[in-house]
Amino acid sequence: MSSDARSTALGSAPLRVIPGHDAAKPRLDVERVQLADGHLPRRPRSRESIASFAAAAPRCAGFTLLEVLVALAVFSLAALAMLRLQGASIATATRLDEKLIAAIELENRAADLMLQTPAPAFGTQGGQSEIARRPLLWTATIAATPDPALERIDLQITDASGNVLASQTLIRPAA
Structure with missing residues (x-):
């Protein structure tokens, strides 16, 4: 496959061939070239390029163990408050039932x-x-x-x- 055929398949911009790269595998490092009208050509991103980007990104996604434990403590306090409220509500309903009778x-x-x-x-x-x-x-x-x-x-x-x-x-x- 020629360089021109590859550029037509991926978009309208010519691509730079990376030395030592197997042409059968999708390219991870593709240099974009500006078109004559000054715009950059658009090309779809492959799954491998997205995975390599995620691997190179700093590990700031997700929660730390401390954050999870704090959230769990807050949730458990809220759940206990709801249980106490429900218990008080049941006691009040029982007392009102006695008064009605x-x-x-x-x-x-x-x-x-x-x-x-x-x-x-x-x-x-x-x-x-x-x-x-x-x-x-x-x-x-x-x-x-x-x-x-x-x-x-x-x-x-x-x-x-x-x-x-x-x-x-x-x-x-x-x-």
Whole structure:
């Protein structure tokens, strides 16, 4: 293959032949020659020329071990924070579920006390109930009001450990 044929195959610029280079292998060092109009001819880069360029480039690509460890530490701290947040969220949801069930039981007990005939006696009443497989304790304190035609009922729902989950004050007609 002549020098002119090789230059036509790779572009429109003549190529310089490198002494000791096998013509069957792709050229790695090709000198570009300016065309008559002042522009450089374009030629496709072979894979070998790109590989030789990457091998000759300084090794600044990639991450060092220290950078990877710092990134891993930051990621693990963020993951732990998310786990703690999720745990707090689950605890809050559980507590709200308990309060909702206690509010339902409070409404049930309030309806019973408001509809009870004859009116409940003054003093404290209490009991235990189970709703949604949760044991709840209720306490109702019935007291007189300044108006003799009305009585006051303080109703409270607590869990087994004594934490107040719901409370309400009712006023009903005296008997």
